[in-house]
């Protein structure tokens with residue numbers, strides 16, 4: 001199936017928006033990456049330069065984005081490390097000397113340097129123990145509370161519950177529900193059967209897994225992709241539900257409370 005869509009990034013005050021799908025490499029490198037959009041990557045080990053220490057990569061990023069003096073660069077690099085809970089004593093290490101969790105924090109520190117108005121965080125809590133998850137989550141939430149935007153991509157629903165204002169659930173490559181976080185995680189709960197199943201699978205909720213496996217993306221069924229696993233499926237579900245009123249489902253669940 002084909003894909004379509006738009007990705008417009010609002011410009012600085014008064015300036016036109018940038019169309020990210022058609023912008024040239026020069027525009028993206030000079031005005032977008034790191035400056036207006038920061039990225040916490042899913043695979044930090046592959047994102048870090050293997051032959052440079054963490055400190056040197058942080059300072060280089062500060063120089064590229066702000067062009068400050070050497071002393072100011074050092075301070076800004078150390079501040080970013082601190083915000084991402086990266087220990088100062090490890091700043092002079094190379095990426096191969098870091099655990100997965102430390103590499104994740106180094107990548108988060110790099111993303112925070114530009115104070116970008118939009119931060120994309122792709123599974124930023126992977127490999128972190130619970131204390132560090134909480135610190136990372138708090139730092140990302142602070143980024144949003146300071147008036148900037150955060151798009152968090154995650155399987156960690158506990159982290160999403162602490163950070164998100166709005167939740168979008170995807171199944172088989174499509175958004176199936178968008179809901180305010182207070183409703184999604186609150187007593188009313190989500191309305192799409194898959195979203196409800198995700199929450200019911202959590203250990204501190206019903207701890208009931210969703211039966212079956214997700215479909216192959218290369219062989220999606222004609223109708224609703226969740227139908228083989230859905231307790232509410234009917235014949236109608238052999239036609240694909242439209243995404244309307246923030247839901248793609250023929251028989252959405254009723255709010256629980």
Ligand code: SF4
Nearest residue numbers: 224227230237249250
């Ligand atoms: S469209 Fe049908 S099969 Fe799909 S989630 Fe809704 S009720 Fe279940």
